[in-house]
Amino acid sequence: MCEREQDLDTEHEAGATDAAFTSLLEDSVEELYEQAPCGYLSTLMDGTIAKINTTLLHWLGLSRDRVVGRMRFADLLTVGGKLYHETHFAPMLQMKGEVSGIALDLKAGGKKRMPVLVTSKVKTSEDGEPLLIRTTLFDARDRRAYEQELLRGRRQAEAARRHAEKDRARLQEALAVLQQSLLPTALPDVPGLEAASYYHTASPDLLGGDFYDLFPLDADQWAFFLGDVCGKGPQAAALTSLTRSTLRAAALHNPDPQTVLSTLNTVLHERYTRGDTRYCTAIFGVLQPNGDRVSLHLASGGHPPALIQRANGTADYLPTPGGMLIGVLPNPRFACARTDLAQGDTLLLYTDGLTEARIGPQRELYGEDALCTFASAHSPAGPQALITVLTGLLAGFGDGLDDDTALLALGVPAPVHGDADLS
Numbered sequence: 001m002c003e004r005e006q007d008l009d010t011e012h013e014a015g016a017t018d019a020a021f022t023s024l025l026e027d028s029v030e031e032l033y034e035q036a037p038c039g040y041l042s043t044l045m046d047g048t049i050a051k052i053n054t055t056l057l058h059w060l061g062l063s064r065d066r067v068v069g070r071m072r073f074a075d076l077l078t079v080g081g082k083l084y085h086e087t088h089f090a091p092m093l094q095m096k097g098e099v100s101g102i103a104l105d106l107k108a109g110g111k112k113r114m115p116v117l118v119t120s121k122v123k124t125s126e127d128g129e130p131l132l133i134r135t136t137l138f139d140a141r142d143r144r145a146y147e148q149e150l151l152r153g154r155r156q157a158e159a160a161r162r163h164a165e166k167d168r169a170r171l172q173e174a175l176a177v178l179q180q181s182l183l184p185t186a187l188p189d190v191p192g193l194e195a196a197s198y199y200h201t202a203s204p205d206l207l208g209g210d211f212y213d214l215f216p217l218d219a220d221q222w223a224f225f226l227g228d229v230c231g232k233g234p235q236a237a238a239l240t241s242l243t244r245s246t247l248r249a250a251a252l253h254n255p256d257p258q259t260v261l262s263t264l265n266t267v268l269h270e271r272y273t274r275g276d277t278r279y280c281t282a283i284f285g286v287l288q289p290n291g292d293r294v295s296l297h298l299a300s301g302g303h304p305p306a307l308i309q310r311a312n313g314t315a316d317y318l319p320t321p322g323g324m325l326i327g328v329l330p331n332p333r334f335a336c337a338r339t340d341l342a343q344g345d346t347l348l349l350y351t352d353g354l355t356e357a358r359i360g361p362q363r364e365l366y367g368e369d370a371l372c373t374f375a376s377a378h379s380p381a382g383p384q385a386l387i388t389v390l391t392g393l394l395a396g397f398g399d400g401l402d403d404d405t406a407l408l409a410l411g412v413p414a415p416v417h418g419d420a421d422l423s
Contacts, residue, residue: 039116039137045130047072047090056137061109073135078105078113089118093133097122103140115144182240187214190222192289194346194413196383198391200353200405208404209236209280210351211244215251220288223251226349226408227282227303227326239278242267247284257284257299261326261334265301268327279327283320283349287341287410294341294412299334301326304352304368306337307375309386311344311414315375317368318347346383346411348375353405354390357397366397383409 033040039056043049049067057064060076074082081104092099098121108114120135187195201208209229217223225247229239243264250263261284272278283306285298298306300320309315318339324332341347350371357366378389386409394401 038139041073041135041137043073043133043135045122045133047074047133049073050132059106059108059114059137059139073133076106078107081105089120093120093122097124097130106137115140117143182211182237182244184213188216190214190216190287192412193222193287193294194383194411196387196409198387198394198405198407200394200401202353202402202404203232208232209240210353210404210406211240212349212406212408213244213248214408214410215248217251217255217286221255222287223248223255223285224287224349224408224410225282225284226351226406227280227301228351228404228406229280230278235278239268239272239280242271243280243282247282251284251286255286257286257297258334258336260284261299261301265326265329265332269330272327277328279325281352282326290340292343292412292415295338296341296347297336297338299323299336301332301334304350304355307348307350307372308339308341309346309348309375309378309380309411311342311380313376313380315372317372341410341412343412344380344382344414346380346386346409348386348390349406349408349410350390351404351406353401353403354394354407356403357394357405358400358402359397363400366400380414382413383411386411 034054036053036055039053039059041049041052041056048069049071050069052064052067057067060067074085077085084104089099089102089104098119100119102118104116104118106114106116116137117140118135118137120133122130123132123134124130183199184197187197195214197212199208199210199212209231210227211229212224212226214222214224227243229236229243231239246264246267247260250260253263254260261282264280264282268278268280281301281303283298283300283303285296285306288295288297298318298320300306300323302323302325303320305317305320307315307317318337320335320337322333323335326332355366355368355371358364359366374389374393375386378386380386387407390407394405
């Protein structure tokens with residue numbers, strides 16, 4: 001295209017633009033008022049309508065001769081809008097001379113409500129005397145619909161939140177009941193023995209995998225166990241239930257600790273070897289009163305060693321080195337140990353939630369050495385006293401205690417001073 005042709009095209013486009021602006025400017029002021037995209041009206045100071053545009057008349061479904069000089073602005077409003085106009089809108093307008101963006105409802109054609117945003121301003125004379133009121137009304141139907149949709153969404157969200165909270169409460173209640181079913185409701189009374197326990201749940205939303213129990217084998221022997229299954233939630237709960245029932249059944253058949261753990265290993269290994277390996281750690285033991293002492297025989301499968309707090313104020317672990325996890329191998333090795341509990345001695349079993357708690361600025365593991373030192377620092381006063389101080393210790397860990405923790409303490413009561421004197 002040559003330069004001359006480009007100039008001609010430019011001049012043509014400019015001419016078309018000028019023609020468009022000229023056609024717009026040909027609109028009269030009266031037409032712009034009457035056909036405006038908003039409603040206009042002017043009223044006397046008492047509210048009588050003196051002038052109204054076609055747009056507003058169309059919204060109202062009224063003719064001009066029915067409105068001008070015959071109706072007041074408040075007559076165009078719904079009952080609620082009229083009340084608000086009399087109690088708030090008109091007084092504010094009188095005081096301030098202008099009100100802006102007030103949401104009201106018109107009595108539109110077809111007996112419908114039409115939401116509008118109203119702005120009014122008082123026109124005054126040169127002397128400041130009020131002459132008339134000019135009012136502009138903007139169609140707020142789309143905005144009202146949006147607000148209603150937004151409100152509906154908020155209500156639905158609030159209803160969903162309340163429903164979720166109720167579901168969560170029911171779930172937590174169900175989980176709590178299920179968790180309780182995996183633990184003894186209370187420890188039995190054992191002649192010549194004291195027993196105490198504690199269970200800390202790290203999360204109320206997840207079933208823990210720690211377990212313990214104490215139950216009679218016959219008139220002279222009592223069995224106990226404490227352990228920890230892998231995982232959390234329903235699968236861990238199922239494994240815990242299977243483990244507890246297997247340990248109790250195996251103990252009644254043959255109470256030898258190593259045999260009981262071997263039976264449990266066989267059950268778990270056969271059930272969980274097909275792509276879903278499940279295992280646990282556990283200590284199983286048998287107590288047999290013998291005069292003023294209690295004989296103790298236990299076996300450990302990969303579990304932290306039991307701690308004994310002696311009546312003389314010392315504390316040390318009952319070593320069970322080399323005990324393997326239960327359920328992983330077909331023929332694992334379990335470590336056994338024997339000892340006697342004298343009067344005033346307390347045996348403590350615990351899960352690794354205690355020793356693996358994080359402490360201090362460096363988030364270090366609490367550890368078995370610290371636990372032994374803690375037990376040594378507290379005077380021996382029986383199982384319940386030991387559980388009480390350990391409960392306080394766990395509470396002091398705060399968010400450093402991020403795993404479930406089970407405690408089981410078994411001890412021989414210390415002699416009463418009067419009985420000791422009589423002897």
